[in-house]
Amino acid sequence: MEQLTINAGVSYPVLIGENALRETNRVIRELKPAVTSILLLIDERVYELHKESVDRHIQSDALYILPAGEQAKSFKVYEQAMGAALEAGLDRHSLIIACGGGATGDLAGFTAATYMRGIRYIQVPTTILAHDSAVGGKTAINHPLGKNMTGSFHQPSAVIYDRSFLETLPLREVRSGFAEVIKHALIADHQFLSELMYEVTDLEKLDKDFLQYALKKGIEIKGDIVRQDEREQNIRAFLNFGHTYGHAVEAWSGFGEKLHGECVMIGMVYALLLSEKKAELTFDVNRFVQWVVSIGYDLKTKAPFDELLNLMKKDKKNLNRKIRFVLLNNVGEPVLKEIEEEDLKDIHFLLKRKGEIQ
Incomplete structure (x- = not known):
């Protein structure tokens, strides 16, 4: 222990x-x-x-x-x-x-x-x-x-x-939870993400010691961010990477229909695609998508964009009626940016095409 x-x-x-x-x-x-x-x-x-x-x-x-x-x-x-x-x-x-x-x-x-x-x-x-x-x-x-x-x-x-x-835990709950482990790596630690992508090839056969290492690492990452910003006035918002679009999908689906982590993974891929366009991210998003799909994540959603947009407008990170997203300049380099509706729409349909060819 x-x-x-x-x-x-x-x-x-x-x-x-x-x-x-x-x-x-x-x-x-x-x-x-x-x-x-x-x-x-x-x-x-x-x-x-x-x-x-x-x-x-x-x-x-x-x-x-x-x-x-x-x-x-x-x-x-x-x-x-x-x-x-x-x-x-x-x-x-x-x-x-x-x-x-x-x-x-x-x-x-x-x-x-x-x-x-x-x-x-x-x-x-x-x-x-x-x-x-x-x-x-x-x-x-x-x-x-x-x-x-x-x-x-x-x-x-x-x-x-x-x-x-x-x-x-059922496999689906394991997959849902592991999405948050992956989130911590994406926002804070390129080496940790590399370890996850190398070690985790089957969520049904997770090594217990590696899982404990990954959970401890995730807690340490979150703890360090919370120490600096307990009440989410600035950098704690980075912990919401993937959650703006993900929460919208979760709410649209009816809470519980899709598990939280399943929606967060959809939201993280959406945010990575948006980061390529708005934050000049050079990370290999396609390789990441191939990996998460290979371990069982489903990136498809039937939610109409207009309905998701209305839900995203209620996100707690927004200010002055402007939708704000956590994006990545690079793995481990998150940034909070205002995003125009047209860009959100473009990435929605780009994600939809990627989901359809899984």
Whole structure:
């Protein structure tokens, strides 16, 4: 097991590796002030698969089971989670534990951020995707018109990332999560991207030690960016590479129809093509596309451009009604640029042609 420290206004540990879950109660005991009571919010599928381990290693006073996946990030489920906290009698020294993927973490974190104007919470991520969302303190729920539009910055007290949870992930969830690993490499580290493209040829046969290395590397990259810009006033926006177009595809598809990482990969290829046109990127995009397609990513979307454009206009990075995109001058050199609608349209149809010839 390895331990990292995230510094983002406050400092907190990230424990990652086999049997990390065993450290949960020790981590809780070390929190100051002492924790008075604990509410566990857990994804229903995770609890079904890992009930014995969770019950053994997470001692909670109350438990509330959340819908699996993105369905948890709704106003209705948020209201139910707040009700569970009230019924459990949580006070300002209480703790919420989020056990599940990125959606569970976002919902539980937002519940903690708003219950009594903010109490502590711990992230126990159970997916590859959540190596990104569990770190950095972004919490949110979705609105039908836009993803993550109701939220708060609220840092966790710890992140406990037990690798054994990943062993029960379906291949599609592995692929969705690994898109965020690839994102971290694209925005920060050319060598890391080269390692990924060399080592990863089949997502069904990921080496466990290499996966842990890649997850740790991704967390380190995100942690460094969050340390410099906790509340996304400037460079933290780089972590949204691929998300402007990707979130639009996700919203258009109906949250959960396409998985988050599947949409982010579509959005990253879109952003790379846009970077060739608007940021003079010289990276071999075609070779990258061939690689991601070879490991199972589907770049096709039936979404009409006009509808995606309306969704992109609601993106949180926009200013003065101008659509802003994270592009790459080079791998590891992200930049935020205003983009005209005509350019967005051109790249939409270019991506569509690439998707059709997969």
